Amino acid sequence: MSDSEPPRRKTLSLKSAVAAPGGPPPLERMVKPSARTTVFTPPAAAPPPPPPVPVVGDWKCKPCGTRFDPPTELAAEDHVRCPSCNARLGLASDFRADPPNVAKLRARWLKKA
Numbered sequence: 001m002s003d004s005e006p007p008r009r010k011t012l013s014l015k016s017a018v019a020a021p022g023g024p025p026p027l028e029r030m031v032k033p034s035a036r037t038t039v040f041t042p043p044a045a046a047p048p049p050p051p052p053v054p055v056v057g058d059w060k061c062k063p064c065g066t067r068f069d070p071p072t073e074l075a076a077e078d079h080v081r082c083p084s085c086n087a088r089l090g091l092a093s094d095f096r097a098d099p100p101n102v103a104k105l106r107a108r109w110l111k112k113a
């Protein structure tokens with residue numbers, strides 16, 4: 001009666017799906033080849049300081065603080081203007097007065113003792 005043992009199930013296909021030798025490596029391995037940069041880097045590569053700006057001018061524009069010299073080619077009744085902000089700082093004659101008529105000027109005389 002009993003014919004024989006039941007046929008064995010083939011589990012080959014299942015096995016090969018689980019363990020895939022020679023498959024692609026896991027993603028963690030593919031991050032990047034650890035670049036060993038043992039080059040000494042200074043803590044802060046500070047840029048070189050800008051060269052000192054030569055201080056020019058005995059006057060300082062009150063509105064913007066720029067130092068300047070009143071142009072000598074101006075007529076006495078001409079207005080001296082700031083070379084930076086173009087503000088009218090006063091008459092050239094007031095700049096040239098000795099001592100300069102600072103009360104009328106919108107500039108500060110830096111040579112004042």
Ligand SMILES: [Zn+2]
Pocket residue numbers: 061062063064065066082083084085086087
């Ligand atoms: Zn100015």
